[in-house]
Amino acid sequence: MSLLLKNVSLPLAHFTLKVDFEVRSRVTAVFGPSGAGKTSLLDLVAGLRAARSAFIQLDDCVLTDTAKSISVPVHQRGIGYVPQDLALFPHLSVRRNLLYGRKSGGAGDPLFSFEHVTDVLEIQPLVSRGVTELSGGEKQRVALARALLASPRLLLLDEPLASLDSPLKEKIIPYLSRIRDEFRIPTLCVTHDRFEALALADEIVVLVDGRVVQTGPVPEVFTRPANAEVARLVAIETLQPGSVIRMSEGLATVSVNRVTLTALAPAATSHEVLVCIRGEDVILQRDAASASSVRNRLSARVLSLRPQGALVRVELDAGFPLFALVTRSACAELNLREGEPITALIKAPAIHLVPR
């Protein structure tokens, strides 16, 4: 699928939203700090807002073209929208909510059948209840199911995990992954949480103050931010796939390229994970001798040194590519040189595991 946004200009309260980008992947995260214009962008794509100028095309269908005064009405766009406050209809039962977008007449695609969708999202027992009787997580799933049952060709999710607490977040992520894998609907997902983006998206669009500052595949943007602004928002220098070997006492043992790391156990159990380590969380030490509280001590070799402002970005081989950010003075003090061995210390809480 392809979603093209060109010449978009929408004046907002403090700035003007001006974007130009195209996304082709299954799940795209629109990432940025609060107030960056992300929700307004979703509203534009859904047709709920009119821009001063915009050209929006989904696959081969032009949704909006202000130059030619074309604007497909909202109810004809076939775009599913799950807003941040979910907007479940309080006066209808869960069943009536779910079936609201159902086109009358006929079986349609069994993929989007009532049974299948409610099965995937595990909401069958809730169907006869009233909307106000549901818990936060249940409401989220119902809202997602409702959007899916309308057989959308694009799904817009506005901060799907923002209003949930951590354990609940980790519970919902698998459902979102299921949606991505089972229903294969292109999805535009707004988030301000980089781990959410990592967990859900293939591609990411970074939006700051109404402007796109970087787009690209998630790992690339996160490890190679285009400028300091993006770096501040997303930068995670080390991103490596790993497997959870063991979980006990609240800790997880992860294997990355046959190197074992100890991290805090994530709430959701998932075998395959993405191991995320920020550069500033990696401590370099000359000798590994004395005992310390750090659980992860890796013998590594310095591969390269690259100055980054007041810091130096040190690329290491610790059995897997590991990046550290240290001050220049520290670099000089430790006499870091390419090819030399060094010990890398990483505290367990500094290793983030994102289920994949």
Next chain:
Amino acid sequence: MTGEDWHVVWFTAWVSASSTLAILPFGLALAWVLARRNWPGKSLLETFVSLPLVMPPVATGLILLKILGRRGAIGGWFHDQFNLDIIFTWRAVLIALGVMSFPLLVHFARVAFEEVNPRLEQIARTLGAGGWRVFFTITLPLAARGITAGLILAFARALGEFGATIMVAGNIPGKTSTLSLSIFQNVQLGEDSHAFRLLGVSVVLAFAAVWSSQFLMHRKCKTK
């Protein structure tokens, strides 16, 4: 209470209910537009709609007399085209009641519409519902309590209407005599006890109307 009195009560109730139903679609439409749309000069329309509520009713009645009379803009047209009289018939009463209670209905309906979360309407549209479907399946059901309270109050206002009605109705016994006009006439004629009996009926009607409207509004608050 004589048979004639009950006829007056029945006529008052019937014409009040009819006028309330007659203004319902227009009142809802206007209330929706005022709740959901903005345009330059909107406050002018709002003020205009509220006028019958704040002007002396007889002043509104006078305007209606001029318009609905046989030589008036509307009354004249009906008289010439269809040989139909409006002034001094039940039609004039219905119109007077409708005009006087219209601002009440619009006010309450508007508040009710404004309290419907616009996000719900937007999401309904993304689910494929066109404008009318959204209105009837989402907006109206969610605004129903407030609208009903407004309807009841409009009905109560119509029941008690006097100033405008006396200008255009003619108080024709058996034809255009309403409860309030009848009370007035009985006082004029010195028939106080008769007037008090009619007064009792009108108090009961007004009480029932306002009480049920309060009841609805309270229930609405409780479920929130």
Next chain:
Amino acid sequence: MNRRTLFFCLCCGVSAIALPLRAAEVMVFAAASLTDSLTGIAAAYEKQSGDKILFNFGASSTLARQIEEGAPADIFFSADEAQMDGLAKKNLIDPATRKSRLGNSLVVVTPADSALQIRSASDLTNAGVKQIALADPKAVPAGVYAKAWLTRQQLWPDIEPKVVPTENVRATLAAVEAGNVELGVVYKTDAGISQKVKIAYEVPLADGPAISYPMALVRESKQPEAAKKFLAYLSSKEAGQVFKRYGFILLE
């Protein structure tokens, strides 16, 4: 008491007595049909006497009710004996001052531009006449008279469904002027006032009821002397001429 205080008291005393004597206000409750004639007469009287005459014009039945409820009237000038009798029965008027000097006659009026022809009372029952304005025939004298006339002609049951009752005879006139009714029954004196109506039929005095306008002093009057003076003036030749000019019939 010293001289200055005494002088002050004297002045207050004198003014307390003198002021009411200077400019009395007499409140006259009078039938609506007397509006124009009485206003003219009062203007002349005020110049002569220095008293002020205030008016409350309306349907005699309404005015009688107001007097019953204690309204501050000094003189009641009714359009029929019945209303005056009602007050007399309740001892609200001074019967010694009661006098019936004026009469009137009834006419049928139509809007000035109407083509309707009324040649007799029975023409009122024609299909072309849809609505007839009358002062409320239940109590207002003009309506009571009209009903009496039509009852005598044995036409009232046919005409009653067409009647639009109005609050007083001037309201009847207004309804006909506005063209909202085909015709109305008013006093001849009212028809004379308005340019916008024309007399379609004059009710012969023999067909109609006897119309007389009694006037009397209201017992509770706060200005009995001044009121009696004005009542006397109303019976004078000068006043009589004004009434005649407006079309009233003098009954003496």
